[in-house]
Amino acid sequence: MRLALMACLALSLAAESPLLVKAARLLDVRTGKIQSPGQVLVQGNRVVAGPVPRDARVLDLGDRTILPGLIDAHTHLMFPAGLTELQHLKLSRAEMVIAGVVNARTVLEAGFTTVRDLGSNSQFGEVALRDAIAAGTVPGPRMLVSGPALSITGGHGDLNGYPCHLHVERENIVDSPEEAVARVREWKKRGVDLIKIHATGGVLSNHDDPAAASFSPEEFKAIVEEAGRRGMDVAAHAHGDAGILEATRAGVRSLEHCSLASASTAREMKSRGAWMVPTLYALECIIVPGNPGRFPAGSVEKAKVIQPRREAAFRQAVALGVPVAYGTDIGVFDHARAAADFRYLVAYGLSPLQAIQAATLNAAGLLRLESEVGTLEPGRSADLIAVEGNPLEDITVLEKVAFVMARGKVMKGAGR
Numbered sequence: 001m002r003l004a005l006m007a008c009l010a011l012s013l014a015a016e017s018p019l020l021v022k023a024a025r026l027l028d029v030r031t032g033k034i035q036s037p038g039q040v041l042v043q044g045n046r047v048v049a050g051p052v053p054r055d056a057r058v059l060d061l062g063d064r065t066i067l068p069g070l071i072d073a074h075t076h077l078m079f080p081a082g083l084t085e086l087q088h089l090k091l092s093r094a095e096m097v098i099a100g101v102v103n104a105r106t107v108l109e110a111g112f113t114t115v116r117d118l119g120s121n122s123q124f125g126e127v128a129l130r131d132a133i134a135a136g137t138v139p140g141p142r143m144l145v146s147g148p149a150l151s152i153t154g155g156h157g158d159l160n161g162y163p164c165h166l167h168v169e170r171e172n173i174v175d176s177p178e179e180a181v182a183r184v185r186e187w188k189k190r191g192v193d194l195i196k197i198h199a200t201g202g203v204l205s206n207h208d209d210p211a212a213a214s215f216s217p218e219e220f221k222a223i224v225e226e227a228g229r230r231g232m233d234v235a236a237h238a239h240g241d242a243g244i245l246e247a248t249r250a251g252v253r254s255l256e257h258c259s260l261a262s263a264s265t266a267r268e269m270k271s272r273g274a275w276m277v278p279t280l281y282a283l284e285c286i287i288v289p290g291n292p293g294r295f296p297a298g299s300v301e302k303a304k305v306i307q308p309r310r311e312a313a314f315r316q317a318v319a320l321g322v323p324v325a326y327g328t329d330i331g332v333f334d335h336a337r338a339a340a341d342f343r344y345l346v347a348y349g350l351s352p353l354q355a356i357q358a359a360t361l362n363a364a365g366l367l368r369l370e371s372e373v374g375t376l377e378p379g380r381s382a383d384l385i386a387v388e389g390n391p392l393e394d395i396t397v398l399e400k401v402a403f404v405m406a407r408g409k410v411m412k413g414a415g416r
Contacts, residue, residue: 016044017053017055017057018041018043018048018052018053018056018057019041019042019043019056019057019058019059019408020039020040020041020052020056020057020058020059021039021040021041021059021066021384021405022039022059022060022061023037023038023039023061023062023064023066023386024036024038024062024065025037025038025064025065025066025390026038026040026065026067026376027065027066027067027356027391027392028375028376029067029068029356029357029360029361029374029375030361032353032392034065034390038065038066039066040382040384041056042382042405044382044408045381045407045408045409046378046379046380046381046382046408047376047377047379047380047381047382048379049378059410059414061386061403061413063388064386064387064402064403065386065387065388065389065390065397066376066384066385066386067356067360067376067384067386067387067391068360068373068375068376068380068383068384068385069111069112069113069114069141069373069381069383069384069385069404070113070114070326070338070339070359070360070385070398071113071114071115071116071325071326071367071373072107072112072114072115072116072141072326072327072328072330072338072359072363073116073325073326073327073363073366073367074116074256074277074279074327074328074329075107075115075116075117075327075328075329075330075335075338076117076118076119076120076329076331076332077099077103077107077115077117077126077143077330077331077335078096078097078099078100078103078117078120078121078122078125078129078331079096079099079120079331080103080331081330081331081332081333081334081335082293082333082334088159089159091121093121093123093125096120097122097125097128100120100125100129101132101140103330103331103335104129104133104139104140105139105140106336107140107141107330107335107338108139108141108404108406108411108412109401109404109412110335110336110337110338110339111338111339111385111387111398111401112141112338112339113141113142113373113381113383113385113404113406113407114141114142114143114363114364114367114369114373115141115142115143115144116143116144116145116146116194116235116327116367117130117143117144117145118146118196118235118237119146119147119148119149119157119196120148121148124147124190124191124192126143126145126147127145127147127190127191127192129143129145130143130144130145130193131191139406139411141406142373142381142383142406144193144194144367145192145193145194146187146192146193146194146195146196146235147187147190147192147196148171148172148187148196149172149196149198149237150172150173150180150184150196150197150198151170151172151173151174151198151214152173152174152175152198152214152215152219153175154207154208155173155198155201155208155214156198156201156202156205156208156214156237157172157173157198157205158170158173171183174219175219176219177219177221178222180215180222180223180226181222181223181226184223184227184230184232185226185230188232192232194227194233194234194235194253195223195227195232195233195234196234196235196236196237197214197215197220197223197234197236197237197247197252198214198236199214199215199220199236199237199238199243199246199252199255200212200213200214200237200238200239200240200242200243200244201214201239201240202237202239203239203283203286203299203302203303203306204286204295204296204299206296206299210239210240210259210260210306211239211240211241211260212242212243213240213242213243213246214243215246217246217249217250220246220249220250220252221251223250224250224251224252225251228251233252233254234247234250234251234252235252235253235256235277236252236254236255237256237257238256238257238258239257239258239259239260240260241260241261241262241265244258244261244265244269245265245268248265248268248269248272248274249268249272253274253275253366254274254275254276254277254325254366255269255274255275255276255277256277256279256327257277257278257279257282257283257310257329258276258277258278258310258313258317259283259306259309259310260306260309260313261276261313261316261317262313263316263320266313266316266317266320266322267320269317269322270320270321270322275322275323275324275362275366276317276322276324277324277325277326277327277366278314278327278341278345278348279328279329279341280310280314280341281328281329281333281337281340281341281344282328282329282333283307284307284344285332285333285340286299286300286303286332287300287307293333314348314349315348318350323362323365323366324345324350324354324358325358325359325362325365325366326341326345326355326358326359326362326363327341328340328341337399339398339399339401340399342355342356342395342398342399343395343396343399345395346395352391352392352393352395353392355395356391356392356395356398360374360375361374361375362374381407381408382405382407382408383405383406383407384404384405385403385404385405386401386402386403386413387401387402388400388402
């Protein structure tokens with residue numbers, strides 16, 4: 001018995017000893033400088049400073065580049081990728097939760113240690129998934145969740161593309177300021193971290209117009225004000241300029257997609273401190289030749305019309321100083337491709353460093369987690385990844401993450 005107790009004590013002390021993670025390079029995402037060699041000292045689940053203790057364990061990642069764990073500010077973990085509206089309707093809540101558990105692991109192993117999940121029809125299954133990950137019950141990224149996105153009757157979040165004799169009850173539909181306030185309060189009671197709204201129509205919903213605003217100014221205002229009273233931000237799905245402008249004026253924290261924003265609207269976003277989360281590949285994947293994703297013909301036509309205007313709007317918004325945070329809309333496409341947006345951010349005009357900052361520093365700022373994640377500075381959560389090569393020279397290396405540590409635990413890969 002005494003020997004067993006001594007063995008347990010030795011294991012406990014070993015687990016508490018600091019860990020030095022080493023590699024050929026480390027990217028300081030704040031300055032853009034490459035440190036060579038690179039190293040991060042981890043104690044428990046935190047990055048720590050100071051000289052390396054003599055009893056520190058060493059994990060050598062070899063000829064790789066270390067950088068902070070990535071952040072995706074627009075995910076749908078509960079959705080299996082590639083489903084049609086009818087297939088979503090047939091999907092049970094239990095199936096969505098199981099998909100969420102699988103997708104959470106997939107996204108984590110892709111290098112994303114923090115995500116913001118912006119809605120599903122799982123009856124708040126994402127709240128349970130967030131809490132299970134936080135408790136260590138299942139592996140996955142740190143999550144902030146919105147629950148079902150609020151929409152209007154006939155809007156992007158209203159499954160009404162069926163014959164009139166079929167009616168689908170949707171508790172997320174609000175058609176007055178009073179209903180909006182009630183839903184925000186209900187969502188808060190159910191444990192969400194923020195509110196998601198559909199400020200315009202969408203691309204994957206065939207029955208509405210992406211360019212058209214949804215809520216009235218009074219409804220926009222009621223949602224944002226009530227969310228603020230409950231300590232929550234609001235994220236707005238918004239393609240069309242009118243909806244982007246109305247949502248911005250109401251005080252939303254972030255505009256998702258921003259496909260058709262005008263220069264004047266971009267200036268309004270900048271002046272009010274609103275963030276742009278562009279989700280570029282989610283539109284690009286719809287217009288891939290041959291339609292391998294089997295998207296509806298109406299959605300493909302919408303995407304073809306929007307895409308060139310979206311690229312111009314993105315470049316214009318960046319030039320005007322609108323802050324950009326990384327977001328993908330995974331669930332529209334496969335969750336293993338969570339890093340797909342990096343190459344499009346660069347193709348649309350960002351430098352590799354700016355694209356990486358969008359998924360680290362910037363996304364942490366958007367999520368109000370800048371003291372917790374986004375850099376590898378002392379005191380931050382020990383969330384880090386390693387990739388082959390130098391992402392400042394080839395941004396696509398982020399699509400093949402070799403090593404992942406989340407909250408001080410190795411989740412993928414090992415030393416050499």
